[in-house]
Amino acid sequence: MTDTSPNTGPNTGPLRIGFAGGNATRGWARDAHLPAIRALPGLAVGAVSARDQSLADEAAAVFGAPVAYGDTLAMVRDPGIDIVAVTVKVPEHRAIVLAAIAAGKHVYCEWPLGRDLAEAEELAAAARASDVHVAIGLQGTHAPAIRHAARLVREGAIGRPLNLRVVSPTAGWANEAPPFYAYLQDKRNGATLSSIAGGHTIAVIEAIVGPYADLSAINSILRDTVRISGTDEVVQRTCPDHVLAIGRHANGCVSSLEVLGGLPNTPFLFELRGTEGALTVSGHHAGGFQVSDLTVTATPAAAPQSAHVVAGLAGGPINVAESWAAFEADIRAGTRTVPDFETAVRLTRVLDAIDTAADTGGRVTIAD
CATH class of the missing domain: 3.30.360.10 (Dihydrodipicolinate Reductase; domain 2)
Structure with missing residues (x-):
C-alpha cells in the first residue's frame, strides 16, 4: 500500500470511493467513472487498487487517489472508504463484492453482476442480508x-x-x-x-x-x-x-x-x-x-x-454521472431507487x- 494522505475517521464531506480495478492507461473506470466523479462535488476518489503495487501507484497518480493498494481486499477494509466501485473483469466481481459487503461498504458494481445467475443470486442475497446500499452499473437506465x-x-x-x-x-x-x-x-x-x-x-x-x-x-x-x-x-x-x-x-x-x-x-x-x-x-x-x-x-x-x-x-461519462448522482442521493437519504x-x-x-x-x-x- 502507498498512502500519501491520512484516510481515517468519520466522513463528514464527500463520500470516498475505492476503485477496484484502476488502470492508468485505459479502461471504463478511467475513461467514464473518473470524469463523472470529478464532476460531482459529493463524491471523491479515496483509493485505487490494481493487481500489483506498481500498477496501483500508476493508477493513483492518474485518478488523484491518496492511497494505492496492490491488494484489493486490503483496500476494501480501509476504514476511510465509503463505497467500493467494482470495475474489474466479471470473473473477479464475486470475491470483491462479497468482501466489500462483509466490510460494511456500499458497492457500485459494473454490469454484469456475476458470471451467471447463481453468482448474481448469491451476491444479491448477501446485499439483502446487510444494511449497505448497492448499485448495478446499468447507466443507460439513468x-x-x-x-x-x-x-x-x-x-x-x-x-x-x-x-x-x-x-x-x-x-x-x-x-x-x-x-x-x-x-x-x-x-x-x-x-x-x-x-x-x-x-x-x-x-x-x-x-x-x-x-x-x-x-x-x-x-x-x-x-x-x-x-x-x-x-x-x-x-x-x-x-x-x-x-x-x-x-x-x-x-x-x-x-x-x-x-x-x-x-x-x-x-x-x-x-x-x-x-x-x-x-x-x-x-x-x-x-x-x-x-x-x-x-x-x-x-x-x-x-x-x-x-x-x-x-x-460528453460521451461515456454522461450517463455514468447520472447513475452516480442517484446512488449518492440514495446513500445520503436512506432511499433505494437505483437499479x-x-x-x-x-x-x-x-x-x-x-x-x-x-x-x-x-x-x-x-x-x-
Whole structure:
C-alpha cells in the first residue's frame, strides 16, 4: 500500500470511493467513472487498487487517489472508504463484492453482476442480508432520455404500448479484438455480447415498457474465430455475436430485439407504437447506446426531456454521472431507487431465458 494522505475517521464531506480495478492507461473506470466523479462535488476518489503495487501507484497518480493498494481486499477494509466501485473483469466481481459487503461498504458494481445467475443470486442475497446500499452499473437506465420515455409511457402519452422494435449495435465482438478484450470471446467468463450489450438494452426496454413475460430467441455465432490485434493469435469465439429475441411483455406489448456485434457506425434504433401515438429513442456511440447522449421524439408532441443532472460531460461519462448522482442521493437519504442487485438478478434471468429459448427452439416464460 502507498498512502500519501491520512484516510481515517468519520466522513463528514464527500463520500470516498475505492476503485477496484484502476488502470492508468485505459479502461471504463478511467475513461467514464473518473470524469463523472470529478464532476460531482459529493463524491471523491479515496483509493485505487490494481493487481500489483506498481500498477496501483500508476493508477493513483492518474485518478488523484491518496492511497494505492496492490491488494484489493486490503483496500476494501480501509476504514476511510465509503463505497467500493467494482470495475474489474466479471470473473473477479464475486470475491470483491462479497468482501466489500462483509466490510460494511456500499458497492457500485459494473454490469454484469456475476458470471451467471447463481453468482448474481448469491451476491444479491448477501446485499439483502446487510444494511449497505448497492448499485448495478446499468447507466443507460439513468439517461434523461430513457427516464423521459418511461415517464411518457407511464403517464399515457402514447396510450397503451402495442409494439416495440429495437436494434442495438456495438463495435465489440467483431472479427478482431485487442488483447485485453480476448476474454470477452469466451462465454464462460460471463462478459459477452448477450450479457453486456444485450443486458444494457433489455434493462432499458423493461424500464420503458415493463417486464418481459415470455420470449423466443435465436443466438448466432456469425464469426467463430477472432484475431487478436497486434499478435499472430487467433481465438475461438464461444459466445453469440448476434442475438434476436421476440418477446411479449406483462402489459401485452410485443417487442423485437436485435443485438449486433462488429458494427461501430450503425445507430441505435428504438421505436415504440401505442394506441394513441408513438415515440422513438435515438443516439449513436460505437460502445453501445448506453454510452451515448440519447434523444426522445414523441407523437403527439410531448414536453421536452429534462437536462442532464451533471453538465459539461460528453460521451461515456454522461450517463455514468447520472447513475452516480442517484446512488449518492440514495446513500445520503436512506432511499433505494437505483437499479440494484435484485435488478441484476431479474435481468440475468431474462438473459438465461434467451439462451434457453435459443437452445430449445421454444418459447420460455420468465419467472418473476
